[in-house]
Amino acid sequence: xxxxxQSPPDLILQEGANSTLRCxxxxxxxxxxxxxxxxxxxxxNLFYIPSGTKQNxxxxxxxxxxxxxxxxxxxxxxxxxxxxxxxxxxxxxTGKLIFGQGTTLQVKP
Amino acid sequence: GAVVxxxxxxxxxxxxxxVKIECRSLDFQATTMFWYRQFPKQSLMLMATSNEGSxxxxxxxxxxxxxxxxxxxxxxxxxxxxxxxxxxSSFYICSARDHSMNxxxxxxxxxxxxxx
Numbered sequence: 001x002x003x004x005x006q007s008p009p010d011l012i013l014q015e016g017a018n019s020t021l022r023c024x025x026x027x028x029x030x031x032x033x034x035x036x037x038x039x040x041x042x043x044x045n046l047f048y049i050p051s052g053t054k055q056n057x058x059x060x061x062x063x064x065x066x067x068x069x070x071x072x073x074x075x076x077x078x079x080x081x082x083x084x085x086x087x088x089x090x091x092x093x094t095g096k097l098i099f100g101q102g103t104t105l106q107v108k109p
Numbered sequence: 110g111a112v113v114x115x116x117x118x119x120x121x122x123x124x125x126x127x128v129k130i131e132c133r134s135l136d137f138q139a140t141t142m143f144w145y146r147q148f149p150k151q152s153l154m155l156m157a158t159s160n161e162g163s164x165x166x167x168x169x170x171x172x173x174x175x176x177x178x179x180x181x182x183x184x185x186x187x188x189x190x191x192x193x194x195x196x197x198s199s200f201y202i203c204s205a206r207d208h209s210m211n212x213x214x215x216x217x218x219x220x221x222x223x224x225x
Contacts, residue, residue, distance in 0.1 A: 031213070040219075041219040041221065043202065095141055095206035096158060097143070097155070097214060
């Protein structure tokens with residue numbers, strides 16, 4: 001089956017710093033989503049980005065489908081950005097998602 | 110975005126009992142919903158696909174007789190953990206996608222199950 005790998009697994013930042021999270025996938029996909037899981041377990045949709053670049057405030061994402069990777073950029077990080085960031089891919093276009101292992105981000109004040 | 114509501118958010122049950130978890134799409138119809146399980150410090154693993162009006166499709170290694178799924182309407186899927194054991198303690202979370210829009214999936218709030 002398709003493999004989804006995220007890096008780095010853990011990241012510690014000082015408030016105000018920028019960061020880049022990476023998601024590699026082993027096969028062609030129809031859809032790719034980025035999520036932020038908060039401390040209560042809720043998955044917050046960040047981006048639906050099968051290809052191209054999108055921006056939402058301090059966050060932006062780029063997916064290069066032909067090279068099978070996606071990047072999530074966080075600028076001017078805040079303590080509220082802490083949590084686990086997941087990328088997930090839908091290879092069958094059914095809504096069924098395969099998740100990466102996540103990047104745990106800690107932003108220190 | 111679309112809203113998916115999951116209930117209960119937290120449940121504690123005794124070994125041997127059954128627990129039902131509900132997943133509702135509040136502002137769209139979903140012919141398909143998905144159930145995932147997440148153990149502490151791990152990623153989400155797909156358990157099964159819930160299909161409206163037909164049998165669920167289970168992923169390899171998931172016991173269909175233990176995790177009963179019913180999708181009786183276009184807005185409701187239920188997961189029943191039968192004869193629960195402590196090893197079934199986990200975070201269960203559902204997702205759905207608006208089948209008329211065919212875009213991103215949205216997730217419920219999740220249910221933290223503790224079996225004592």
